[in-house]
Amino acid sequence: MRLSVFHSASPQAFTIEKLFYITLAICAVILAIVTVALVYMMIRYRQRGAAEPDQRTGNRTLEIVWTAVPILIVAALFILSVVSARAVDRPVNRPPDVIVTGHQWWWEAQYPAVNAITANEIHVAANRDTLLEIDAADVIHDFWAPRLGRKIDAVPGRHNFVQIHPDAPGTCEGACAEYCGAEHAWMRFRVIAEEDAAAYDAWLRRQAEPSIQPAAGQAALGAKRFTELTCSNCHTIRGVNPVNPFAPDLTHVGGRERLAAERIANTPENLTQWLREPDKIKPGSLMPNLKLSDSDVHALTAYLEALK
């Protein structure tokens, strides 16, 4: 389900969805009353002859009713909103499970428990509370996975937090919800809820390991070219070069479902095209076009796809 606010998959999102439906119902009742009254008046008091209708002013009961009723409605909506906001944002005092940092135009996901870093695919465990810290590296972004929780701004120099609790295993999509430059629309991500805590821990352990370097063939050539071509100045492959915070960590990039913040599926064909002309796939992207030769593109693709 793509970015749907109508298919909540966590108690937090359900609270927001419920608030939406209650507000919608109240507004629908008001709209119905106003419409019926308006139509009735138009028919009942349409011009028939010259006589003016009876003019009345200063009906105290009417004045009180149409002042008090809207105040009560607004007060009820206000209380419901506060109660919902508190339910979605319960105070928690513990370190975050994942530190998510917005970059132009991708999301870094850091797992402090094991020192693993991924990009654009945030793994959590189903049926368990997860606390996400939301940071920003450059400009203001907004982390929004509508099926799981509220929107939360990613502000440089600040640490914001959001709690999610996926009801079931599966994938929920997310997007940047604050205009942040040319590729704002392709600053997407996905939250993947693993079956249970054991499956999540297994995934986490794999991510924490350094990459397995290929021994021979195109992939081994690609590994060599990765360092020579200065890809390693921005991207990290743990076990190959020290951590670089400028571009997505590629240690296990071959295991990801999508590339370039959800822009393309992770296939060798797409990766080839991305390496050749990143600007064609994502105009304005900070990934430079290094004018790679066909043999370099071929070797790098083989190497990166092998980094599972």
Ligand code: CUA
């Ligand atoms: Cu980041 Cu919009």
